[in-house]
Amino acid sequence: MATVRETIRRESANLTVSERKIGDAVLADYPFGALQTIQELADRTGVSAPSITRFVGKIGFAGYQEFQRQLIAELRQSRSSPLQLKATEKLGSADAFLADYSRRAVGRINEMSKSVPQEQFDRVLTLLADPARALFLLGGRISDNIAGFMSAHLKQIRPKVHHLPANPEFWPDFLLSIRKQDVVMLFDFRRYQRDLATLAELVAKQCRPSIVLITDKWMSPIARHSDHVVALPIENETAWDSFICALAFVEALIVKVSESNWPATKQRLEALDRLRLLSWGQHLEEKDDR
Structure with missing residues (x-):
């Protein structure tokens, strides 16, 4: 699932000037910039509360509360430890775990190649x-x-x-x-x-x-x-x-x-190799002397 940050950036071309101003304010102090009342965000950005309501609707949320709930959920995920992640893990078949894990790793790398x-x-x-x-x-x-x-x-x-x-x-x-x-x-x-x-x-x-x-x-x-x-x-x-x-x-x-x-x-690299060989040769000579 895309984060709110990713959604705002994806929809930026479709936003009005006022809505883009709201989005910039949210991203500038993400996610904390929107974890305040709608009026506080309106005062900080210089736009109206109804404009913020239209902004969150345009990026796919039913209202400001749902928008904030998603941000809070992301904040919790960002602090997840192995203890929390253990509850949702999907290990797959124990008999072919290495092969399955390798496929997952390849999947993550493919995902990176598309997202970066x-x-x-x-x-x-x-x-x-x-x-x-x-x-x-x-x-x-x-x-x-x-x-x-x-x-x-x-x-x-x-x-x-x-x-x-x-x-x-x-x-x-x-x-x-x-x-x-x-x-x-x-x-x-x-x-x-x-x-x-x-x-x-x-x-x-x-x-x-x-x-x-x-x-x-x-x-x-x-x-x-x-x-x-x-x-x-x-x-x-x-x-x-x-x-x-x-x-x-x-x-x-x-x-x-x-x-x-x-x-x-x-x-x-050639200079480093020469120095390593000289250092190794000196080490062997000192060892022989002992």
Whole structure:
């Protein structure tokens, strides 16, 4: 089922100027921007309450209350833990679980290929492939593994790649070096981490780099501070959300960044290989001496 955010964006071309203003206000602080009375939303946007009623009707809701109920349901889903997801999981046949799970994974990747426009992928790629821009990557408690995977590969391809430490105590050291032309790439999936949202807000206000968020359809709060938001499928009908799409998206970026200037990538890889061989040879000599 499409989220309210997706529905508003899909119907944007059919909205009047006033209705588009309402939609922009809802999306600017999603989903909290519409979890207030209809009059409060009217006062904030400068449109009438009847205009808001017409807006929610045009995007498919019977009334403002139904519209808010959907937003509240999405908010609950965004905070679902494995304990809540366990109640609705559909594991299928135990005798062929691996094959069934593989089909689900392929289904999620196919879904991603349809929901993430090539133009959005290309915009993110352009940022990451620019050697003049320093890259700073960080993820949440689980998703930081993907940020680490990406940074380890990109460090072989281009300079100025930094995987931020998980401990916030070390963040100020990196914040001092982030410039406006740089890129901060954050991974945050449900249940979202408050410290990452705090970091994004601080970076947006103090450093003003390009912020790229990789998240899910319910949208991390980091979205309100981001220049580029990539929403990926994560539901897999089990108690555990899947990061298969995040990994596939990252791998695709790694391949294309390496190809954006292959001669430079090749030169860097050759230099790294020489240094590794020298380091390994020295290690063997020291071992022989002992």
